Amino acid sequence: MQKLKLLYEGKAKKVYETPDADLLIQEFKDDATAFDATKRGTIAGKGVINNKISAKIFELLDTKGVATHFVKLLSDRDMLIKKVKIVPIEVTIRNIVAGGMSKLLDIEEGRRLKTPVLEYHYKEDKLHDPLINDYHIRALELATDAELEEICSSSFTINEILRRFFEEKNLILVDFKLEFGRYRGRILLADEISPDTCRLWDKATNEKLDKDRFRRDLGNVEGAYQEVYRRVVG
Numbered sequence: 252m253q254k255l256k257l258l259y260e261g262k263a264k265k266v267y268e269t270p271d272a273d274l275l276i277q278e279f280k281d282d283a284t285a286f287d288a289t290k291r292g293t294i295a296g297k298g299v300i301n302n303k304i305s306a307k308i309f310e311l312l313d314t315k316g317v318a319t320h321f322v323k324l325l326s327d328r329d330m331l332i333k334k335v336k337i338v339p340i341e342v343t344i345r346n347i348v349a350g351g352m353s354k355l356l357d358i359e360e361g362r363r364l365k366t367p368v369l370e371y372h373y374k375e376d377k378l379h380d381p382l383i384n385d386y387h388i389r390a391l392e393l394a395t396d397a398e399l400e401e402i403c404s405s406s407f408t409i410n411e412i413l414r415r416f417f418e419e420k421n422l423i424l425v426d427f428k429l430e431f432g433r434y435r436g437r438i439l440l441a442d443e444i445s446p447d448t449c450r451l452w453d454k455a456t457n458e459k460l461d462k463d464r465f466r467r468d469l470g471n472v473e474g475a476y477q478e479v480y481r482r483v484v485g
């Protein structure tokens with residue numbers, strides 16, 4: 252499948268049209284940004300790693316009955332995906348307190364939550380993706396009731412599948428972000444699932460093996476991504 256016109260360029264990915272109007276190519280870049288792109292850098296090899304980790308996870312979810320936009324891997328940095336219309340909501344699921352929740356509620360990072368927490372954020376960079384709830388979503392018609400129900404239940408299912416999957420790799424799934432899209436009247440999981448979008452801690456040492464190494468200047472950023480790749484893709 253060949254790349255035609257560049258449709259969109261984001262912080263970590265480029266999306267191209269293909270000869271098939273229903274399919275796009277998602278290309279993963281090494282560029283990294285944090286704090287609404289006020290911090291910028293590159294993580295050598297990240298694009299290849301995130302492409303392959305995402306593909307592996309989308310394939311796993313597919314076998315468990317979760318519908319995703321993933322079609323197939325095309326190359327080191329490229330995957331073929333279904334052309335969805337992204338729902339402007341970012342779903343965060345948290346198993347352990349970290350990042351935004353730690354700040355919002357002044358709770359120390361690392362506290363294990365009694366039940367997973369689901370948050371919706373309005374996908375709008377200039378507003379810094381503000382926290383919203385299901386009433387905002389319905390009132391502003393960001394998604395229908397049926398879509399929201401599907402997004403919510405699918406997100407918890409994905410959490411259970413991924414928690415177990417990462418646990419087997421000696422990784423703790425602290426939290427992660429999901430995006431969904433509309434495709435032929437259905438809701439599909441879209442975007443990516445990678446150390447850019449998940450917090451992953453080593454089970455034995457709690458060492459951070461994700462984008463927090465970049466955000467917080469913890470060093471050995473490439474090494475952390477490579478370690479997750481080794482454990483997840485092999």
Ligand code: UDP
Nearest residue numbers: 343349350351352426427428447448449450
């Ligand atoms: N996340 C993401 N993209 C964003 C914001 C967050 O992929 O624009 C991921 C982040 O990597 C973490 C989870 O969502 O795994 C929760 O992030 P949080 O809300 O704590 O925000 P942060 O601390 O990253 O500002």
